[in-house]
Amino acid sequence: xxxxxxxxxxxxxxxxxxxxxxxxxxxxxxxxxxxxxxxxxxxxxxxxxxxxxxxxxxxxxxxxxxxxxxxxxxxxxxxxxxxxxxxxxxxxxxxxxxxxxxxxxxxxxxxxxxxxxxxxxxxxxxxxxxxxxxxxxxxxxxxxxxxxxxxxxxxxxxxxxxxxxxxxxxxxxxxxxxxxxxxxxxxxxxxxxxxxxxxxxxxxxxxxxxxxxxxxxxxxxxxxxxxxxxxxxxxxxxxxxxxxxxxxxxxxxxxxxxxxxxxxxxxxxxxxxxxxxxxxxxxxxxxxxxxxxxxxxxxxxxxxxxxxxxxxxxxxxxxxxxxxxxxxxxxxxxxxxxxxxxxxxxxxxxxxxxxxxxxxxxxxxxxxxxxxxxxxxxxxxxxxxxxxxxxxxxxxxxxxxxxxxxxxxx
Numbered sequence: 001x002x003x004x005x006x007x008x009x010x011x012x013x014x015x016x017x018x019x020x021x022x023x024x025x026x027x028x029x030x031x032x033x034x035x036x037x038x039x040x041x042x043x044x045x046x047x048x049x050x051x052x053x054x055x056x057x058x059x060x061x062x063x064x065x066x067x068x069x070x071x072x073x074x075x076x077x078x079x080x081x082x083x084x085x086x087x088x089x090x091x092x093x094x095x096x097x098x099x100x101x102x103x104x105x106x107x108x109x110x111x112x113x114x115x116x117x118x119x120x121x122x123x124x125x126x127x128x129x130x131x132x133x134x135x136x137x138x139x140x141x142x143x144x145x146x147x148x149x150x151x152x153x154x155x156x157x158x159x160x161x162x163x164x165x166x167x168x169x170x171x172x173x174x175x176x177x178x179x180x181x182x183x184x185x186x187x188x189x190x191x192x193x194x195x196x197x198x199x200x201x202x203x204x205x206x207x208x209x210x211x212x213x214x215x216x217x218x219x220x221x222x223x224x225x226x227x228x229x230x231x232x233x234x235x236x237x238x239x240x241x242x243x244x245x246x247x248x249x250x251x252x253x254x255x256x257x258x259x260x261x262x263x264x265x266x267x268x269x270x271x272x273x274x275x276x277x278x279x280x281x282x283x284x285x286x287x288x289x290x291x292x293x294x295x296x297x298x299x300x301x302x303x304x305x306x307x308x309x310x311x312x313x314x315x316x317x318x319x320x321x322x323x324x325x326x327x328x329x330x331x332x333x334x335x336x337x338x339x340x341x342x343x344x345x346x347x348x349x350x351x352x353x354x355x356x357x358x359x360x361x362x363x364x365x366x367x368x369x370x371x372x373x374x375x376x377x378x379x380x381x382x383x384x385x386x387x388x389x390x391x392x393x394x395x396x397x398x399x400x401x402x403x404x405x406x407x408x409x410x
Contacts, residue, residue, distance in 0.1 A: 003408045011087055012341055013407040015067025018095035019338075020400035022060040027393035029055065029102050034389055038106060046184060051105045053188045054162060056326060058119070059098040061196050062155065064338050066091060066126055068203065071341055073130065073145050076206070077137035082129050090129075093122030113166035120159050127152050143225060144206045147232065148199050154239070155195030161187030161243075186243040194239030197325055198232055200333050201306065204299060207337070227277070231310075234274035237267050238313050268314045278307030294352035295336055298360055302332035305367070319374040327392065328367040335360050335399065342406050355402070359395055366391040
């Protein structure tokens with residue numbers, strides 16, 4: 001069997017290969033842009049930071065999620081997997097559409113609109129396939145699959161808002177944008193906080209429950225979904241507030257308008273409670289579980305980063321929260337979960353070997369440096385950002401190349 005046929009033999013092989021390629025391309029794109037070798041076509045309309053937020057949120061994470069979805073969800077729902085022929089074009093479309101968006105950063109929003117149109121069509125097709133699997137399922141526990149589908153649809157809304165902004169259409173409020181690119185940032189906020197974070201949290205909860213690794217076994221026995229009931233509303237509430245704030249606040253990157261919104265104290269309280277619960281859960285894990293199991297330690301630290309990100313949302317500066325979530329939480333959980341699925345279905349030992357473990361450990365100071373750069377001011381910021389950027393890019397490129405090699409194997 002040729003390599004081309006091998007990567008098209010299973011959903012995780014194709015999705016993880018395309019996700020790895022896009023991960024490397026985004027890292028390279030941001031390195032060129034940060035170094036001044038790539039200039040955006042319309043910086044007055046859509047600044048470089050807006051392209052950065054969209055591509056880091058959408059270009060590779062949804063492909064890894066899709067590979068996870070169509071590999072594990074059929075087992076959760078006790079249904080037959082979707083035929084591979086029905087997944088080929090949406091997975092390729094999801095990847096190729098983001099290639100157009102990357103090119104559009106130097107050509108203009110018109111090319112981004114074409115790319116995002118392909119992304120949205122592929123996104124909705126994958127949602128329809130998952131909905132069909134749920135309709136056919138007779139499993140008694142469909143909670144996790146349902147929550148992932150809801151989060152995926154929130155992500156489709158986020159992509160739609162960015163697409164609408166590229167086309168010069170009105171925002172979701174039915175009024176003209178208060179500033180160019182406001183719907184773009186609103187869509188990016190929905191994609192990050194309303195789609196990706198809930199999917200990772202739901203997958204983490206399912207994995208912890210399945211492997212019987214909960215730090216509170218008695219509480220989970222009485223209320224199995226208490227963590228989801230506490231954290232998911234906080235994530236979706238913050239996504240709604242961030243989207244609303246960006247929709248009226250323009251391109252500043254700050255969201256001052258959200259401070260004047262009703263129910264903001266309730267939003268802050270929910271974020272503090274949910275974030276605190278995740279951080280306490282991560283710190284309690286070593287007391288009840290053996291963290292010598294490296295995969296469990298990776299999940300625990302990813303859980304801690306997500307809690308820290310939620311707590312940081314109450315600050316006036318949104319950048320520490322964004323990077324703690326995207327780089328710390330989702331980066332750590334991505335290394336653990338994607339590697340586990342690849343090992344399970346690719347004939348590899350299901351362990352965090354020395355190479356993966358040291359890559360994971362090296363990621364943590366890189367994330368800390370990026371958070372530090374969000375809080376610093378002065379001449380040291382550029383150097384700190386450069387170290388974090390190239391450190392992250394090198395680690396992700398090495399991990400992605402290893403994942404591609406696994407997907408090509410028999």
